[in-house]
Amino acid sequence: MTNEHRTGTCTWPDELVRLDRELRGIVIDERDSFGDELRARLVEEHRRGRRDAARVWRGVPRRRQLAAAAAIVALFAVSLGVPPVRASWARLLGFPATGAPEPAQVAPGQTTRSSSAINGTGQWEGTASVTVPRPRQGVGESPDIALPLPATVPHLVDPDEAQRTVAEEYPPLLQRVGIGGTVGVRVRVDPDGSTDSPEVVASSGVAQLDVAALRATRGLRFAPATRGGQPVGIWVEFSIIFRPGTDELRRGPRSQETRVPPSG
Amino acid sequence: MGTDSVDAPHMARPLAGVAAFRRPKARGSDPGLPPDFEAWFRDHREAVYRFVRFRVATREIAEDITSEVFLKALRSLRSYDSRRSAPRTWLFRIARNAVTDHLRALRRHGSRQVSIDLVPGLASRAPSQEEQVLEEERKRLVMTSMATLRQADQEILSLRYGADLGNREIAETLGITANAVAVRIHRALETLRAAVAKQSDEDD
Numbered sequence: 001m002t003n004e005h006r007t008g009t010c011t012w013p014d015e016l017v018r019l020d021r022e023l024r025g026i027v028i029d030e031r032d033s034f035g036d037e038l039r040a041r042l043v044e045e046h047r048r049g050r051r052d053a054a055r056v057w058r059g060v061p062r063r064r065q066l067a068a069a070a071a072i073v074a075l076f077a078v079s080l081g082v083p084p085v086r087a088s089w090a091r092l093l094g095f096p097a098t099g100a101p102e103p104a105q106v107a108p109g110q111t112t113r114s115s116s117a118i119n120g121t122g123q124w125e126g127t128a129s130v131t132v133p134r135p136r137q138g139v140g141e142s143p144d145i146a147l148p149l150p151a152t153v154p155h156l157v158d159p160d161e162a163q164r165t166v167a168e169e170y171p172p173l174l175q176r177v178g179i180g181g182t183v184g185v186r187v188r189v190d191p192d193g194s195t196d197s198p199e200v201v202a203s204s205g206v207a208q209l210d211v212a213a214l215r216a217t218r219g220l221r222f223a224p225a226t227r228g229g230q231p232v233g234i235w236v237e238f239s240i241i242f243r244p245g246t247d248e249l250r251r252g253p254r255s256q257e258t259r260v261p262p263s264g
Numbered sequence: 265m266g267t268d269s270v271d272a273p274h275m276a277r278p279l280a281g282v283a284a285f286r287r288p289k290a291r292g293s294d295p296g297l298p299p300d301f302e303a304w305f306r307d308h309r310e311a312v313y314r315f316v317r318f319r320v321a322t323r324e325i326a327e328d329i330t331s332e333v334f335l336k337a338l339r340s341l342r343s344y345d346s347r348r349s350a351p352r353t354w355l356f357r358i359a360r361n362a363v364t365d366h367l368r369a370l371r372r373h374g375s376r377q378v379s380i381d382l383v384p385g386l387a388s389r390a391p392s393q394e395e396q397v398l399e400e401e402r403k404r405l406v407m408t409s410m411a412t413l414r415q416a417d418q419e420i421l422s423l424r425y426g427a428d429l430g431n432r433e434i435a436e437t438l439g440i441t442a443n444a445v446a447v448r449i450h451r452a453l454e455t456l457r458a459a460v461a462k463q464s465d466e467d468d
Contacts, residue, residue, distance in 0.1 A: 026407075038305075196433070226301070228306060233429075
């Protein structure tokens, strides 16, 4: 594993790569009970805050209390007349939503294929393929940490689209002369499913392929990992395989004339 | 079922509702945290702790500061504006300030925060024992050297390697662009590399 890149424009010297690996290899062992202890303190603090608030409220004359309550009820009633506010109240109070759901709520975690179809194969067939991502064995996944692991790992929203993205980034010159390879990539999949900070962790030995893999990685869309039903950001590692020599691949970039692959 | 039955829905429900509303909570029951805060605590506590732990000398201090961060966040929950920043950004802003205050207090008292090499809380993930010993030494050297960097460099490296954040997340936290983050991480690593080399020479 040599000649590792950080971005498409910057190659790190070996010493820096080593330092990066060392820093990533540091485990921070949080005390097992720390989270529970801190939560108990926070709950106590929250309870105290509510008691104090109630004490303040008790000092207010009865007539003012009633006036304030009436004002709150009136505001609530008025707000129900505004559709977006009404929808917010409905969500807050747990009533089923009426009408079309907001796109932002639907997008994370939705896929056009079942996860077993994506995760089950492990590696796609084709001339340019991406293996299924797995969580990086990092601090967040260390058994020393009390927090639960994400319930799901990120997976590609549309494997076919991902494959096309990879094929489009395959430098045509390398395809023609039959040069391929596998590039190990690490990337942060944000809670919205977009990718951030892609890095090459296992070079193919061909700089252009490494750069192409980074470009392709930026274009991939994932359904994010979730914890407690909520999308969370997580680092994943996977391989991008450039496999030369089939007609299908050669036709690929030409059929997508709006997306010109970078010159090799 | 007659209408005078206590099971009659139209009679029982309002009474039950009022009773439930007025009934005091059982002693010792857990009122919990505000739902949003509970989720933030669950999702970000680990990252905040790791960020702090990267910056301070001992686990105890890291725990104190992490506790302070979440207590402060809970107390000022009303002032949080979701339109201005994401919860993670807000929490890390509080954490950065808390760490800065701690380091400032240390400097005022003439103390240096480089005892991290004595702390067993930072461990290696090396596979074999021999490798682990060597890597342990090397990591102590790296962390000791890191404590000699300027605060801004320590901060960005702690966000990357401690809190495990990506460039975009760090950018949101620091209020700079993702490209600037990449450049600053690269520079900070270069500085760290020089500091490690210097420290290594001094040790030899």
